[in-house]
Amino acid sequence: xxxxxxxxxxxxxxxxxxxxxxxxxxxxxxxxxxxxxxxxxxxxxxxxxxxxxxxxxxxxxxxxxxxxxxxxxxxxxxxxxxxxxxxxxxxxxxxxxxxxxxxxxxx
Amino acid sequence: xxxxxxxxxxxxxxxxxxxxxxxxxxxxxxxxxxxxxxxxxxxxxxxxxxxxxxxxxxxxxxxxxxxxxxxxxxxxxxxxxxxxxxxxxxxxxxxxxxxxxxxxxxxxxxxxxxx
Numbered sequence: 001x002x003x004x005x006x007x008x009x010x011x012x013x014x015x016x017x018x019x020x021x022x023x024x025x026x027x028x029x030x031x032x033x034x035x036x037x038x039x040x041x042x043x044x045x046x047x048x049x050x051x052x053x054x055x056x057x058x059x060x061x062x063x064x065x066x067x068x069x070x071x072x073x074x075x076x077x078x079x080x081x082x083x084x085x086x087x088x089x090x091x092x093x094x095x096x097x098x099x100x101x102x103x104x105x106x107x
Numbered sequence: 108x109x110x111x112x113x114x115x116x117x118x119x120x121x122x123x124x125x126x127x128x129x130x131x132x133x134x135x136x137x138x139x140x141x142x143x144x145x146x147x148x149x150x151x152x153x154x155x156x157x158x159x160x161x162x163x164x165x166x167x168x169x170x171x172x173x174x175x176x177x178x179x180x181x182x183x184x185x186x187x188x189x190x191x192x193x194x195x196x197x198x199x200x201x202x203x204x205x206x207x208x209x210x211x212x213x214x215x216x217x218x219x220x221x222x
Binding site for chain 1: 212215
C-alpha cells in the first residue's frame with residue numbers, strides 16, 4: 001500500500017497569510033493526487049484534482065503543485081471561511097489512501 | 108446537480124450485519140465508478156470499496172480490512188450503490204460516505220458497532 005504522510009497536522013495562521021500543506025507519498029503516484037476540505041460536520045469537498053486542477057467553483061486562492069512523491073496545497077491568502085481540515089488522497093493505485101489531515105485554524 | 112444520499116446506518120452489535128444504500132441523481136450513474144469511504148471517530152479517512160461500471164464487468168475492489176466481510180453492489184436501474192456489511196467489528200464504527208470519481212460525496216451515514 002502507498003502511505004501518504006501529510007504535514008503539518010495542525011496549522012495556525014492569520015487572515016491574509018500564505019498557507020502551505022504537504023503530502024509525501026511512499027512511492028511515485030504520477031500526479032494522481034487530490035486535495036479535500038472538510039468543515040465541521042460536513043462531508044469532504046474536492047478542491048484540487050490530479051495535483052493542480054481546480055475543481056469547479058473553488059476560489060482561485062487555492063492551488064496545487066507537485067510531482068513524483070511530493071505534493072503541496074497552497075492557499076495564497078487565507079480567509080476566515082478556510083478554517084477546516086484538509087486531506088490529500090492518492091488514486092494512483094488501490095487501495096486508495098488518504099493523508100492524516102491538517103487542521104487549519106485562525107491565529 | 109449531483110446528489111448522493113446514504114441511508115441504512117445505525118447501532119449494531121458486533122458480529123451482526125447492516126446494509127447501506129446510496130441513492131444518486133444528477134449524473135449518468137450507469138457509466139460511473141462508485142466508491143465507499145469511511146471516516147473513523149478519530150477523523151481518519153479510509154477507502155473501503157469500489158465498483159466499476161458495466162463496460163468493466165462491474166469489477167469490485169476492497170480494502171484488506173473489509174475483504175470477505177463487506178460486499179459492494181449496484182443497481183443501475185435505481186442509480187444506487189450498496190454496501191452489505193457482515194461480521195461487523197467495533198473497529199468498523201465510522202461515518203460511511205459514497206463517492207463518485209472521488210469528486211462528489213454524500214453527507215454520510217453513521218455506523219456504530221457496539222454491544
